[in-house]
Amino acid sequence: MLSMRLYMLQRITAVAMAPLVLGHLLVMIYAVQGGLSTAEILGRTKGSFFWFLFYGTFVLAASIHGAIGLRTIVSEWAGLKGVALNCFGWLTYVGLFVLGARAVWAVTFA
Amino acid sequence: MTEQTIKAIIERGPNPMGARTQFDVPAYDNQTVLDVVSWVQQNVDPTLSYRFACRVGMCGSCAMMVNGVPRWTCRTHISKVLVGNEVTIAPLRNLPVVKDLVVDMDAFFDKWIAAEGLHHGALTREDPIAKVDPTSSARVASDAGVECINCAVCYAACDTVSTNQEYLGPAALQRAWTLLNDTKDNGREKILDAVTGAGGCQNCHSMGSCTAYCPNELDPMSAIAGLKRESAKSFFRKGR
Ligand code: SF4
Ligand code: SF4
Ligand code: FES
Numbered sequence: 001m002l003s004m005r006l007y008m009l010q011r012i013t014a015v016a017m018a019p020l021v022l023g024h025l026l027v028m029i030y031a032v033q034g035g036l037s038t039a040e041i042l043g044r045t046k047g048s049f050f051w052f053l054f055y056g057t058f059v060l061a062a063s064i065h066g067a068i069g070l071r072t073i074v075s076e077w078a079g080l081k082g083v084a085l086n087c088f089g090w091l092t093y094v095g096l097f098v099l100g101a102r103a104v105w106a107v108t109f110a
Numbered sequence: 111m112t113e114q115t116i117k118a119i120i121e122r123g124p125n126p127m128g129a130r131t132q133f134d135v136p137a138y139d140n141q142t143v144l145d146v147v148s149w150v151q152q153n154v155d156p157t158l159s160y161r162f163a164c165r166v167g168m169c170g171s172c173a174m175m176v177n178g179v180p181r182w183t184c185r186t187h188i189s190k191v192l193v194g195n196e197v198t199i200a201p202l203r204n205l206p207v208v209k210d211l212v213v214d215m216d217a218f219f220d221k222w223i224a225a226e227g228l229h230h231g232a233l234t235r236e237d238p239i240a241k242v243d244p245t246s247s248a249r250v251a252s253d254a255g256v257e258c259i260n261c262a263v264c265y266a267a268c269d270t271v272s273t274n275q276e277y278l279g280p281a282a283l284q285r286a287w288t289l290l291n292d293t294k295d296n297g298r299e300k301i302l303d304a305v306t307g308a309g310g311c312q313n314c315h316s317m318g319s320c321t322a323y324c325p326n327e328l329d330p331m332s333a334i335a336g337l338k339r340e341s342a343k344s345f346f347r348k349g350r
Binding site: 003 | 306
């Protein structure tokens with residue numbers, strides 16, 4: 001079911017996400033300390049190429065990682081195979097990516 | 111000891127429905143699950159089919175599900191598994207049932223071969239015998255898995271085997287790992303290709319049922335983790 005390629009892709013995206021998750025949590029805790037408002041946060045993220053890259057990478061990695069995981073679950077628990085399974089994987093990936101990418105776009109450049 | 115009986119419920123396949131038969135078996139000291147099955151076959155129903163050979167945990171032919179748990183029946187005391195005075199004995203999980211307690215082990219052994227669980231020699235009889243250093247880390251890794259007796263208890267315990275037909279399973283992959291670490295084996299590339307194919311080591315979820323249930327106290331899960339590490343390294347080297 002799970003090819004070595006997908007397996008490696010899932011491992012690599014996990015490694016990529018580890019520091020991003022940590023950074024996300026730390027910045028969040030740090031930022032709320034002084035009672036930051038939404039507008040203030042957006043003021044810092046808007047137009048910031050750094051935050052675009054940070055959360056863009058995060059969304060890309062998470063959507064790949066999650067889609068591969070769900071694909072495995074669906075194959076093992078629902079017996080989905082072959083083309084149907086691959087379609088499911090791609091759709092999940094695209095869906096997750098679009099959801100995340102929209103959010104990133106909204107807080108950085110929109 | 112007062113006369114006591116064991117209620118042995120035997121699931122007789124391949125028809126799973128209505129195939130549970132209850133037998134009253136006299137209890138005695140030091141009785142194994144295999145003794146219970148044998149008593150039924152010798153005294154009540156000579157048509158009851160099951161496998162065994164050595165009766166001492168060496169041949170790997172007597173494995174069955176005992177109260178839903180895969181075990182060597184020859185090395186399992188009935189007193190350890192009785193619930194009240196009842197025990198349920200069924201054919202090994204994850205393999206097609208031939209009749210009663212006998213399963214078709216072809217898939218199990220075919221996967222053993224598919225995982226390249228065979229010797230890959232490179233020397234001829236003219237060459238000197240390869241030196242084995244018993245203290246080298248590779249030999250230690252190999253030794254950890256060589257005592258496997260192909261009983262398929264781990265194969266029956268593995269949920270990934272149940273849900274993924276192609277998955278090679280813990281025993282076959284563990285054998286691949288022992289060979290990968292064997293100085294006398296020359297099949298590294300073949301083994302790595304075999305264990306990263308469609309049913310390869312990457313499918314293992316590392317939940318460790320194989321290690322928990324192996325009656326030989328082997329650790330296929332860690333062997334598979336070793337295969338994953340080596341496969342990942344070769345993936346980066348060769349891009350596949
Ligand atoms: S650790 Fe891997 S091989 Fe062992 S039971 Fe779990 S999935 Fe199967
Ligand atoms: S690893 Fe253990 S449980 Fe699995 S086949 Fe070998 S001896 Fe049996
Ligand atoms: S009869 Fe040989 S292992 Fe049980």
